[in-house]
Amino acid sequence: MAVWWKQSVFYQIYMPSFKDGNGDGMGDFAGITEKLDYIKDLGIEGLWLTPFYPSPKVDNGYDISDYESIDPAYGTMEDFERFIEEAHLRKIRVIVDLVLNHTSSEHPWFKKSRSAKDHPKRDWFIWRDQPNNWESFFGGSAWEYDVLTNQYYYHAFAKEQVDLNWANPDVKKAMFHVMKFWLEKGVDGFRLDVINFLKVQDQFQDNPYDEGKQEQVHLYDKDQQGILAVIEEIAGFVHQYPDKFLVGEVGSEDLEILKRYSGQDKLDVVFNFNIGSIARFDLTMLYQQLFATEQAYDSYQIPTLFFSSHDMSRHISRFGNDEDRAKLVAALLLTAKGIPFLYYGDEIGMGDWITTDINKMKDVQGIMGYQLACKAGKSHEEAIAIANGKSRDKSRTPMQWNAGLNVGFSEHEPWMTIPDDANKVNVEDQQDDPDSMLSFYKNLLKIRKQHSCLTRGVYEYLNNEDGLLTFIRNDQTQRILVMFNFADHAKAIEIDNGFSTLLLSNKRKSFNRKEILANEVLIVKEETGK
Numbered sequence: 001m002a003v004w005w006k007q008s009v010f011y012q013i014y015m016p017s018f019k020d021g022n023g024d025g026m027g028d029f030a031g032i033t034e035k036l037d038y039i040k041d042l043g044i045e046g047l048w049l050t051p052f053y054p055s056p057k058v059d060n061g062y063d064i065s066d067y068e069s070i071d072p073a074y075g076t077m078e079d080f081e082r083f084i085e086e087a088h089l090r091k092i093r094v095i096v097d098l099v100l101n102h103t104s105s106e107h108p109w110f111k112k113s114r115s116a117k118d119h120p121k122r123d124w125f126i127w128r129d130q131p132n133n134w135e136s137f138f139g140g141s142a143w144e145y146d147v148l149t150n151q152y153y154y155h156a157f158a159k160e161q162v163d164l165n166w167a168n169p170d171v172k173k174a175m176f177h178v179m180k181f182w183l184e185k186g187v188d189g190f191r192l193d194v195i196n197f198l199k200v201q202d203q204f205q206d207n208p209y210d211e212g213k214q215e216q217v218h219l220y221d222k223d224q225q226g227i228l229a230v231i232e233e234i235a236g237f238v239h240q241y242p243d244k245f246l247v248g249e250v251g252s253e254d255l256e257i258l259k260r261y262s263g264q265d266k267l268d269v270v271f272n273f274n275i276g277s278i279a280r281f282d283l284t285m286l287y288q289q290l291f292a293t294e295q296a297y298d299s300y301q302i303p304t305l306f307f308s309s310h311d312m313s314r315h316i317s318r319f320g321n322d323e324d325r326a327k328l329v330a331a332l333l334l335t336a337k338g339i340p341f342l343y344y345g346d347e348i349g350m351g352d353w354i355t356t357d358i359n360k361m362k363d364v365q366g367i368m369g370y371q372l373a374c375k376a377g378k379s380h381e382e383a384i385a386i387a388n389g390k391s392r393d394k395s396r397t398p399m400q401w402n403a404g405l406n407v408g409f410s411e412h413e414p415w416m417t418i419p420d421d422a423n424k425v426n427v428e429d430q431q432d433d434p435d436s437m438l439s440f441y442k443n444l445l446k447i448r449k450q451h452s453c454l455t456r457g458v459y460e461y462l463n464n465e466d467g468l469l470t471f472i473r474n475d476q477t478q479r480i481l482v483m484f485n486f487a488d489h490a491k492a493i494e495i496d497n498g499f500s501t502l503l504l505s506n507k508r509k510s511f512n513r514k515e516i517l518a519n520e521v522l523i524v525k526e527e528t529g530k
């Protein structure tokens with residue numbers, strides 16, 4: 001049997017915003033379980049859930065205060081077990097987000113650590129008499145003074161997210177216990193949060209400053225020596241359990257760095273931010289990254305494909321609010337070489353939400369951005385603009401199920417604002433419309449499942465010329481050609497005679513080998529006559 005995750009399309013669920021099942025305005029396990037048939041019908045075979053562990057939710061669950069329980073806001077352990085069982089009944093695997101780099105400042109480990117310099121848990125976190133110049137990735141110093149013991153502790157993110165000291169073997173032991181706990185609960189793998197941050201330089205040298213970009217270069221606080229050995233240990237531990245999958249969030253857009261972390265004995269895959277997080281639509285850059293990834297990866301390495309997540313603007317908004325373009329990006333996600341991760345709501349074309357009301361902002365990065373800007377003397381308007389640039393609330397709004405009360409997400413006031421025009425884009429209206437975004441995604445997922453060359457095939461050809469991105473996927477049993485015209489005008493083309501069966505276009509039912517329409521994607525299969 002082929003490895004399951006190599007054939008699967010993953011769907012990312014942002015826990016608080018998918019579906020409220022118990023009427024308190026927040027998404028939960030009961031809600032997700034209710035929607036498993038929708039997920040199945042879409043053609044999804046893998047789910048990635050963002051953190052659901054008890055947490056003060058300063059960073060919406062990425063600040064865990066208990067690694068082996070369920071946050072009551074999301075349900076009970078029984079709800080979780082029932083969800084896993086129901087997902088597995090539908091042949092949907094589940095991977096869960098695990099934050100090994102830091103705990104909440106409310107975690108008992110940290111409470112003990114901060115209590116006294118000689119407490120056995122002191123060394124589980126990183127304490128220093130004096131801070132160095134390292135900056136938090138959310139802004140400001142990465143060191144927080146703690147008056148209790150007159151030292152500073154290190155936090156790469158918010159001050160409520162305290163970095164664990166992975167140089168201490170007991171930390172590793174505790175985290176292996178956590179992994180074992182969830183593997184035995186039946187999860188199919190983990191998404192490892194900021195996994196390349198686990199080690200920091202033991203000399204604590206100051207980071208250099210990039211004058212051009214006017215920002216700190218994070219030279220000594222990630223990708224440090226010894227990190228690969230830890231990754232290999234984690235991978236070795238998890239892979240003792242058959243069929244488990246590990247995807248790493250390696251916080252970098254640098255392919256040279258990304259490629260260190262996946263492959264034989266390492267993580268199964270990492271998120272390819274070099275492709276997925278391009279800030280605006282730029283076909284040349286996109287092609288260059290697809291091509292460079294293809295060149296850089298060895299035969300054990302498989303790229304991932306994604307264009308949206310809970311940490312970035314949704315691609316439909318980022319790439320110019322154009323529905324046709326969003327369909328082309330969907331086709332790229334599901335036909336190019338790599339493991340696709342589809343972000344909830346992208347399948348109906350949900351867009352970003354922006355607020356001018358700071359009281360409605362939920363994301364710590366946005367709120368911190370606002371506070372730091374105010375402190376630096378910016379006006380309220382300037383500070384709001386800065387906060388909006390940083391805030392990740394934009395892509396975290398409740399899933400739009402129908403045009404009714406709270407877009408069918410909850411009967412209660414939702415935990416986060418629903419955009420004014422949200423009811424215009426929803427699952428119910430698109431379900432039976434053959435031209436909708438949702439139907440297009442379903443068709444793509446079906447085609448992907450029916451054609452092994454789209455999961456297993458190499459790129460026999462990969463080219464970008466004259467604004468046309470073209471590739472041929474080939475797995476020795478079949479060949480499929482995919483051509484994208486991202487331009488606003490039709491173009492003359494030449495497609496070989498063999499490619500005669502149009503599997504899908506976003507524009508028409510039959511095709512013409514000599515022309516591709518404006519904003520069209522053609523997915524064409526070769527007929528071999530066999």
Ligand code: GLC
Nearest residue numbers: 059062099157193194310311
């Ligand atoms: C990852 C998560 C992000 C979180 C950060 C700190 O990047 O995806 O949402 O804020 O880690 O845990």
